[in-house]
Amino acid sequence: MTASASQAPPSPDPLRSPLLDMQDIQISFGGVPALRGANLSVAAGEVHALIGQNGAGKSTMIKILTGAYRRTGGSVRFEGREIDFRSPKAAREAGISTIYQEINLVPFRSVAENIFLGREPRRFGLIDWRTVQRRAAELLESFGLQVDVKKPAGSYSTAIQQMVALARAVSADAKMVIMDESTSSLDEREVELLFTVVRKLRDDGRAVIFVSHRLDELYALCDRVTVMRDGQTVAQSTMADMDKRQLVTTMLGRTLAAVVEGDTAEREVHLARRGEAAISVRKVGARPLVNDVSLDVHRGEAVGLAGLLGSGRTETMRLMFGADPLERGTVEIGGETVALKSPQDAIARGLAYLTEDRKGDGIVPELSVRDNLTLVCLRTLAKHGIVDRKQQQAIVERFVASLGIKLRSPDQPIRELSGGNQQKVLLARWLAAQPTLLLLDEPTRGIDVGAKADVAKIVRDLRDAGLAVLLSASELEELTAVADRAVVIRDGRTVAELNGAAMSETAIMDAIAWGSEGQSALAEAVDAAHPEDSRHGS
Incomplete structure (x- = not known):
């Protein structure tokens, strides 16, 4: 738990009338509903958590509130008045400021200039720079910060830049501040500094909507929580009335009573006959999202990498593939310690990485299916710089x-294929390179149910053929249907490893909620549910 968890927020007043009330919000894109009856109610003087997995609708809800999107149904009331902002500028002028994960400052301009940009105090028609600098310094000092406001904003740390963005919102007399993953790039000390400022905003009567996937942060800072899933609001509660397990299961949409466990006997068979370790990582880390991850993947097994969005799953895979620089820890491939400085190094060592962002980092949309599929192995197909078209066609x-x-x-251009078929082409691209280890990051995201089943079968077949597979997935049902073991990471750290029969959706959810404590909590729950088993030692 971070240091920020040491100061719990006061209990909110349930009788307060909401500053913001969004009811039955609806919007569709291309005929596909993105929000269906979503609700959000936030009071003045509270920090309100807005949470959900990728695609839950959080960002869409915020963009409707701030005027970036136009809703097709529902109502939005702010300060008791019906509103429908036509632009983010209109929302800012009404007192709603948004601070995104990617800080929107002008880095070469001074701190003072950034705080009052476009609203500079003037004297005799000219900008009064002395007043700008004095008021900026006073504002930051009220946050407990003493910085040189004449220095460029880009010369300061990410945490200080977040404070500058908050100061800009306060200087514009914001009644509500939306913070979208504002702590994702901060270390523990910087998070505590930011929380101090957020608490001051709350105590001054301002409302804060706090979007984060770090559970400890939510319980340290927030008064109430709204949970979204699949474009709908599925829960609204005080933080005190929803424990971590409830929060996780509500986000994932899997109640403990509804969990159906996989074939544990089959898992045990695969674990018994797996080969040597294809890769071993020990205490690897790279700021800010990977702190201490250790795991092994053996030939002939599929390992699930579990954790909430923001836990460091993707970042861990990128470190293993050499896509990001490793700051600490060791990586062993085939029993040999290696230093992977680039994806090319990883490919040469037999690694393959199917990225989470199929469209951004995977396909080359204007190229043909043939060229996309053989992209990684083109060098082996070329003689004197000319691709052997016959051999390429045979692979395709x-x-x-x-x-x-x-x-x-x-x-055919790959952009014309369905999402599921695009994903299969990307999988084929890596298989054509004959890897020994396959890293799959959310391989079924954005594809239909039939394609998901096809991809799952392909993964199982590859495992049975002796390939080592590390699979990351948000949907625990999909992960437990394919994986033999699960490694659970939370806040960039390995908190549990669940093998064979011990791996279940329930156990994974407990580990996500409580870390290593989750496994003992699960054992207690099993004993309570089946006391006759524990009496007989079964």
Whole structure:
């Protein structure tokens, strides 16, 4: 738990009338509903958590509130008045400021200039720089900060820049501040500094909407919570009335009573016959999201990497693939300690990485299916700089058939394929390179149910063929259906490893909620549910 958890927020007054009241919000994109009856109610003088997994609708809700999107249904009331902002500028002028994860400052301008940009005090028609600097310094001092406001904002740490962004909101007399993943790039000391300022805003009567996936932060700072899932509001509660397990299960949409465990006997068989370790990582870390992760993946097994969004799953895989620099810890491949300085190094060592962002980091949309599929192995297909088209075509035909890729022609642009078929092409791209370890980051995100089943079967077949697979997934049902073991990470640290029969959705959710304490909590829950088993030692 971070130091910030040491100061719990006061209990909110349930009788306060809401400063913001969003009811039955609806919006669709291309005929597909993004929000369906979503609600959010926030009072003045409270810090309100807005949480949910990727695609839950949090960002869409915020963009509707701030005028970036226009809703198609529902009502929004602010300070008791019906509002419908036509632009983010209109929202700011009404007293709603947003601070995003990527700080929106002008780095080469001074701290003082950034705070009052576009609203500079004037004297005789000219900007009164002395007043700008004095008022900026006084504002930051009220936050407990003493910095040189004449220095460029970009010369300060991310935490200080967050304070500058908060100061800008306060200087504009913001009645509500929205903080979207504002702590994701901060260390523990910087988080505590930011929390001190947020608490001051709350005590001054301002409302704060706090978006974060770090559970300890939510319980340290927030008064109430709204949970979204699949475009709907699924829970609204005080933080005190919803424990961590309830919060996790509500976000994931899996109640403990509804959990159906996988075939544990099959897992035990796979674990018994797995081969040597294809990769071992020990205490790896890189700021800010990976702090202390250790795991092994053996040939002939599939390991699930579990954790909430923001826990460091993607960042861990990027470190393992050499896509980001490793700051500490060791990586062993085939029993040899290696220093992977780039993805090229990792590929040469037999690693393959299917990225979470299929469209941004995976496909090359204007290239053909053929060129996309053979992108990684082009060097092996080329002689004197000329690609052997016959050999390339043979590879394409083999994987189109074996993975069941549906397409009109290999010359067809990959952008014309469905999401599931694009994902299969990317999987084929890496398999064509004949890897020994396959890193799969959310391989079923954004594809239909049928395609998900196809990808799951492909992963199981690859494992059975002796490949080592590390699979990251937000959907625990999908993860437990494929994986033999699960490694759970929380706040960038390995908190549990669950093997064979010990791996279940319930156990994973407990580990996410409580870390290593979750496993003992699970054992107590099992004993309470089946006392006759514990009496007989079964």
